[in-house]
Ligand SMILES: Nc1ncnc2c1ncn2[C@@H]1O[C@H](COP(=O)(O)OP(=O)(O)OP(=O)(O)O)[C@@H](O)[C@H]1O
């Protein structure tokens with residue numbers, strides 16, 4: 001499903017955030033991406049839906065080569081991938097409901113399907129009662145849950161989450177993990193960057209450790225395994 | 229694009245208008261001021277143009293026939309004037325008619341001359357293009373049996389050069405005004421879009437195509453244009469209605485020139501104002517959003 005070959009990324013300011021990454025992730029896998037702050041986790045993730053482009057190397061998503069993908073086709077790539085952004089990226093002028101609905105509107109779903117699906121996922125993340133509120137009226141954790149709701153609302157085959165529990169209290173974090181577990185059980189690939197040792201060590205999945213733009217460890221049912 | 233997506237864009241653009249409160253107000257104000265200026269200006273220009281046309285149309289060439297010319301040569305001369313290139317129409321006025329005109333203007337005393345009419349027979353000709361009156365007059369002057377050809381030398385040259393300059397100045401002013409308007413408005417709209425640059429970036433990251441993002445902005449520009457046209461249309465219409473009511477009867481007495489009729493002129497001006505508002509709004513949005521779509 002996802003394949004990276006010798007991916008190298010140097011930002012315009014000279015920082016090398018990926019220094020030769022080779023990795024393969026299969027359909028249906030659940031992968032934790034861990035590593036110290038500034039290690040290159042977000043960069044690694046951003047290259048998958050082409051928010052960032054590698055300086056060299058190739059990335060394949062479902063057989064599509066992202067290096068040669070035309071700009072006009074990028075929206076169609078992004079629709080197959082649900083992304084929970086580290087900084088949420090909610091539309092400030094739209095309320096909770098509209099933010100989540102947006103992901104369905106771009107794929108021109110019927111109003112009925114949109115209404116049902118949006119209420120369904122808002123219920124799932126526990127924000128049904130705040131559907132009419134605007135992002136600025138929400139706490140960080142609530143905004144994060146809206147971002148999660150939006151990422152899964154169109155049932156993508158791949159969900160990429162950048163620290164989806166970063167702003168959540170332990171109880172809500174576990175609830176969110178349950179949601180991810182559930183959609184993973186239905187065959188969705190999940191890639192999750194996290195600093196949450198407890199979660200990684202409790203719900204065991206494949207762990208990819210990124211340090212200094214390199215994958216330094218990659219093991220199935222691994223442990224968080226380093227001090228930060 | 230599906231109908232429901234079109235509906236969504238439609239609703240979205242309206243929502244954006246109301247949620248962007250003062251930005252909408254700023255843009256609409258800019259459009260309003262500009263369209264008002266353009267509207268008043270077009271109104272003045274079109275009327276000046278009409279007056280110029282009226283004045284031009286009154287310019288005649290008076291061809292005074294030799295006293296010695298007999299009936300046959302007068303008919304021949306008429307034919308020749310008609311065939312002179314650039315002549316639109318010719319009218320014959322025999323010396324009896326000329327005398328009658330004088331009697332009308334200066335009184336019955338002149339009837340004395342009816343026995344021994346000292347006047348010439350006259351042709352009145354008009355040039356197809358009034359601006360070429362002078363050349364046409366000179367050509368007629370070269371024909372046989374013409375005693376004298378008059379066309380208001382000097383006076384009409386000055387009239388024409390005045391009319392031409394004012395027409396050109398008006399055109400330049402309108403163009404300059406339009407250009408400023410476009411600049412002003414696309415700038416205001418750009419500010420509202422810069423404020424939403426992050427929105428555009430997010431929409432793209434969530435899988436929206438460029439057109440999906442662009443269309444609501446373009447529709448929004450259209451609304452701004454339409455909203456901005458309301459006050460100018462109302463004011464220009466009221467203004468012209470009142471001016472026309474006061475000025476037109478006075479001009480009608482002079483019989484020299486008239487204002488353009490209220491209808492259909494005012495509808496044309498209003499349509500122009502509306503069209504320009506929409507074009508400016510749409511164009512401004514389109515140009516401004518273009519820059520931010522490269523995410
Ligand atoms: N847009 C950018 N321009 C320049 N440098 C960047 C940019 N984004 C990230 N970097 C740099 O690249 C490196 C990796 O950043 P990245 O965001 O991938 O780290 P991370 O592992 O996600 O960290 P964290 O755990 O804090 O989220 C950092 O040194 C950062 O300063």
Ligand SMILES: [Mg+2]
Nearest residue numbers: 041042086162
């Ligand atoms: Mg990060």
